Structures are given as C-alpha cells and as structure tokens.
Amino acid sequence: MSDDPYAALGLSKSATAAEIKKAYRKLVRSAHPDLHPDDAGAEARFKVITAAHDLLKDPALRARFDAGEIDATGAERPPRTYYRDHADAGGQGFAQGFGQRSGPTSRFGDFGDPSDIFAHILRQRARGGDGSYAQPGPDLRYTLEVAFLDAVLGSKTRITLPEGGNLEVQIPKGMQDGQSLRLRGRGGAGYDGGPAGDPLVTVQIRAHPVFRREGDDILITLPITIDEAVLGGKVTAPTIDGPVSVNIPKGANSGRILRLRGRGVARARGPAGDALIELRIVTPPGSDAALCDFLAEWRKSHADDPRKAMMQEAAE
Structure with missing residues (x-):
C-alpha cells in the first residue's frame, strides 16, 4: 500500500486542488468495486485512492503531511525518540485511518458533484443501503x-x-x-x-460569404459605384430575410453605416437585432477612358486633400 498520497494519485507535490480532484475522479472510475465487480483488486485500489484524496483535498491536512507532522494515514508522526516508546502505537490502515478521523461518513469519499453517479452510491452506503443505484446513463x-x-x-x-x-x-x-x-x-x-x-x-x-453576426445584429458590406456615392439613389441590398431597397445618401463615403431596424437576428423573446450596412465605394472594372478624362479635368479645378487633417494630427 502506498505511503505517499501524491504517488497514489499520480501527482507531484506541486499539484493544485483542481488537479487533485481531477486525478481522483479519473482514477476512482477505474477502481470502484461496484463498477468492477469482477476485479478482485478494485476494492484495495479504491481504498488507497480515496484515502489519498481525503488527505490532499483538506488544505490543513495536506500542509501537515507536507511538513512531516502526520503520515499518509493521517496519524501523528511520533517524536524521534526510542522505538520502545512507540512500539505499541499501532497505526491505522491507509483507508481505515481516514474513516475514523472524519467521523461516520461513507468510505466512498466526497464527490462534490451531485450529478456524478458515485454521489448516489455514497448516499446509499452512508444510509446502510446495499449499494444498488438507479442513475441516468451518461450524456x-x-x-x-x-x-x-x-x-x-x-x-x-x-x-x-x-x-x-x-x-x-x-x-x-x-x-x-x-x-x-x-x-x-x-x-x-x-x-x-x-x-x-x-x-x-x-x-x-459555418461562415457566410455575405453576412456576419455581431450579437443580434447582422453586418453587411455593400459595394456601391462612384456615381451612386456622389449622386445618391436607391439600390438593392441583401438581408437575411431577402433583398430590400435602401437609399444611398448623396456624397456617401466608404465606411458609412446604414441601419435597417429589425432586420437582424430574431429571437423568441425580445426585439430583433438590426441589419448594419457598411458602404464601400468600388471603381469600375478595367480602365474607363471617359471617366479618367473627366476626373483629370475635374481635379484641375477641385484640388482637395482629405488626408491633410490626419497628417497634422499624426505629427502632434
């Protein structure tokens, strides 16, 4: 029988409380005598695992064990005097000692999670039941x-x-x-x-090529032409409920957001989200000679630098 509760659970002395609980729950399923009735060694392994967990789950007991004040059974370590002074001390067995120390509790330990199938076994044994249990199957x-x-x-x-x-x-x-x-x-x-x-x-x-979701809102990037951005007008935009007509305001810029109320995600309770349409100006495919000539002449008399304020702020 192991005299090291850390070794019994396959852990190091630096193990956290969560790691101790996880190791215990994993090991106990492989050694529980009621789940392995044909395994003659299951009972002994189960006692060792349970006793180790009972010691290490208690911060005070664990600290005393680490300090060498108690042994793996929870018994006080005697002072280093003569052997004859302690020959009749009679230490408890690993699992038995924990049962006496913790009072009239079941030998199956504290599982903590009431949904665990072993929690019912624990209650049955504590009440003197025969260990049979009717429990839901695993999810x-x-x-x-x-x-x-x-x-x-x-x-x-x-x-x-x-x-x-x-x-x-x-x-x-x-x-x-x-x-x-x-x-x-x-x-x-x-x-x-x-x-x-x-x-x-x-x-x-799966991701969608057109729609994105942010909370209950649906985000849509809508391409518009240069003339639609300058002159405005009505265009057709997609939504999750089908195409709708939207008004592009005159002088619209890329990045402008048009909000369509109630065109987002609908839920059983509460209002639906909105569709948020972000405008993105796209130039015509290829080279349009007439447009290029027009813009070249227009630029001569309409000089403008939309980046001027940005550059000044970046230099501050």
Whole structure:
C-alpha cells in the first residue's frame, strides 16, 4: 500500500486542488468495486485512492503531511525518540485511518458533484443501503456543423449516430456558435434501471460569404459605384430575410453605416437585432477612358486633400 498520497494519485507535490480532484475522479472510475465487480483488486485500489484524496483535498491536512507532522494515514508522526516508546502505537490502515478521523461518513469519499453517479452510491452506503443505484446513463456529446442562415433563421436537420440510427435536431432561431442543444433520452443506457442519458449537440456555425453576426445584429458590406456615392439613389441590398431597397445618401463615403431596424437576428423573446450596412465605394472594372478624362479635368479645378487633417494630427 502506498505511503505517499501524491504517488497514489499520480501527482507531484506541486499539484493544485483542481488537479487533485481531477486525478481522483479519473482514477476512482477505474477502481470502484461496484463498477468492477469482477476485479478482485478494485476494492484495495479504491481504498488507497480515496484515502489519498481525503488527505490532499483538506488544505490543513495536506500542509501537515507536507511538513512531516502526520503520515499518509493521517496519524501523528511520533517524536524521534526510542522505538520502545512507540512500539505499541499501532497505526491505522491507509483507508481505515481516514474513516475514523472524519467521523461516520461513507468510505466512498466526497464527490462534490451531485450529478456524478458515485454521489448516489455514497448516499446509499452512508444510509446502510446495499449499494444498488438507479442513475441516468451518461450524456453523449456530438458536434453539428450548421449553415449560417439555418442557425440565424432556425431549421431542422438530422445527425447520424455512431452506433447507428439518427436524431432529428431542431435548431432554434438565433442559435449562436458554440451553443449546445440537449436532446432528451437518446444518450447512454441508464444504470440499474435508470433512464437513458441525453445527447448534447454542440453547434458549429459555418461562415457566410455575405453576412456576419455581431450579437443580434447582422453586418453587411455593400459595394456601391462612384456615381451612386456622389449622386445618391436607391439600390438593392441583401438581408437575411431577402433583398430590400435602401437609399444611398448623396456624397456617401466608404465606411458609412446604414441601419435597417429589425432586420437582424430574431429571437423568441425580445426585439430583433438590426441589419448594419457598411458602404464601400468600388471603381469600375478595367480602365474607363471617359471617366479618367473627366476626373483629370475635374481635379484641375477641385484640388482637395482629405488626408491633410490626419497628417497634422499624426505629427502632434
């Protein structure tokens, strides 16, 4: 039996409280006697793991052990005198000592998480039960890639399960990237007659070539021509609900934002977001001789430097 609780959990003395808990929960699943009834050594391993965790999870006990004041069983270390003074001290076993020190608690330790299947075993043993338990089966996790508009507008799709069969998944309006959906009752089989677990489907949303999302707002970059920017006019713009007509104001510059109220992401509760249309002036493809000649003449009598103020501010 290990006399080093750190070694029992496969940890170093610098392990954090979170690392101790994680190691314990991982190891206990591989050694729990109720989960491994055919493993003759499971009981002994389980006692060692549980006793090690009981010591290290308590900051005060851990500090005393690290300082050499107590041993791995939690017993006080005797002063360095003659052996005969302590020959009858009779230390406790690794797991037994913790049971006595902590009072009338179960030998299964403190799992902390009430959703853990072992928490029920702990309660059963503490009450003198026979160790049987009816618990939900494990949740199964899946990843589902969804088109941008399907996530924004809502849709139905199906996923194929690794073990065969498929599940219909309802994507609600306004689903965001990384959110998960819980589908009741199609997860792992329950324990001792318990209900099945749930599939948890994490949604990954594909990028869209036109639309971007910021909260509940939809961002759209809209190209406009030079004449549309100078003269203004009506143009057609895309939205997630279909094309709409928008007014370009005279003298519009690239970067100007036009806001379309309520044309963004709609949710079951609360108002919908907006569509934010950012204007971007584009020049005609190729070389337009007539336009070049016009602008060359126009430049002669309309000299302007839109960067002048910027350059002055940058020099300050």
